[in-house]
Amino acid sequence: MALSASKLNRGLSHTVDLVHDLKRTQLVQYAGASGDFNPFHTDEIYATQVSGYQTVFAHGMLVMGITGKMLTDYVGDGRLTKYGVRFTRQVWPGDDLKATATVTGLFETNERKLADFDIVTINQKGEIVLTGYAQAEVD
Amino acid sequence: MSGHKFPVEASHIKMFAHAIGDGNPIYHDADYAGQSEQRAIIAPPTFLKANHHFDPESNLRPKPDQAWRGSGKYATTQAQQGGEDGLAPKPELLHAEQHFEYHRHLRVGDVLTPTTREGKTWEKQGKRSGKLIFSETITEHRDQNGQLVVTETSVGVITEHVIEQ
Structure with missing residues (x-):
């Protein structure tokens, strides 16, 4: 309507x-659906150790x-x-x-x-x- | 991002709607959609960005025989680590703005072709992130009949420092 x-x-x-x-699962789900697999959204090790964030982010x-x-x-x-x-x-x-x-x-x-x-x-x-x-x- | 074909498919729309937490039947139920004002399954308003999957030049997914920057045995691929300070946090391109103008909404069966051009670039001083460098790209998405369906403007930003929580 x-x-x-x-x-x-x-x-x-x-x-x-x-x-x-x-949930992190939803970030994984969005990565899969959109084709944006930038690892700082789904890869905790990369996001924290390489990108320098506290954790992954949406x-x-x-x-x-x-x-x-x-x-x-x-x-x-x-x-x-x-x-x-x-x-x-x-x-x-x-x-x-x-x-x-x-x-x-x-x-x-x-x-x-x-x-x-x-x-x-x-x-x-x-x-x-x-x-x-x-x-x-x-x- | 230019020239490749983006086929708009029912199962892809359904998966995309799941990912944004939208259970609206207009995105997955052909009978419901057929009787609606739209007369067919349409795509959510941000679905166009799923064309990363079809862009041969996209650097947002791992590709066969190419190093991928995500973690495996190490936090990032050795090819990406560079020198001794290769693991020091460094700012990466972030998405700053996104604009869509819909001439009509995408329907299952559409095949879109994007044409991208560079727009403006500008700088700003950020409170938490130091100097910010913005750059704009404008993409026109045309359908199988050459008709303009959506005009999209995307703005990326590189920050001087990594933004903390």
Whole structure:
């Protein structure tokens, strides 16, 4: 079900808890599905001894993908016209993630109704791990 | 990343949706998807990045007869270790930004071809990471009919220091 423009207004926000206690297994799963086998995401020995991190960390694109689930569940399947993010902080195994979309504008162009959103994803400490924007076609 | 073909396949979409924790039937149930507004299984909005698998030049996967930097008997391949300080932590390219503009959404059966060009580069001083060097690449993904499906901008960053937790 797509969103209806009549139910949206500027400043309206929608928050979803997406991940509790992120597992290393999910990083392995994402590496396999995406083809990004950079060892600092899945290889503890490499991540700590070669890259110098405390442990492995999530692919930015995994965090964008997880945040994208919040968006597509909200705006409807196949409705996004734009989605862009900045990765502001790394996401580590054990993290919880919560994502929010806030309506920043509604407009019509070429007989399509579009909604603009600000996106933010935070971890269990309230630190911002991802910020971004999206645009979707609404009913 | 240019010129190779990226076939959009149902089992790959399903595995990708599993990996991002998304059980939406639009990504795996052909009957459900067929009766939906989209009329077919579509791909999640970030699925395009799975084209690493099909890029012959990708350095993100081990390749036959080439040294791979991941750990085996040693923390990294000896070829990668270099000199005595070869194991000292050194900053690696990180993903800083990602932007997608969807002209339509990917469907099972699409075969995409990317065309990539370099964009801007810039520098910034980071609080935790020292000097940051950013570089942008822009990729247009066209379908089997030559139609533009998604325009993608990716920004990579190299940091001066490794970022700690």
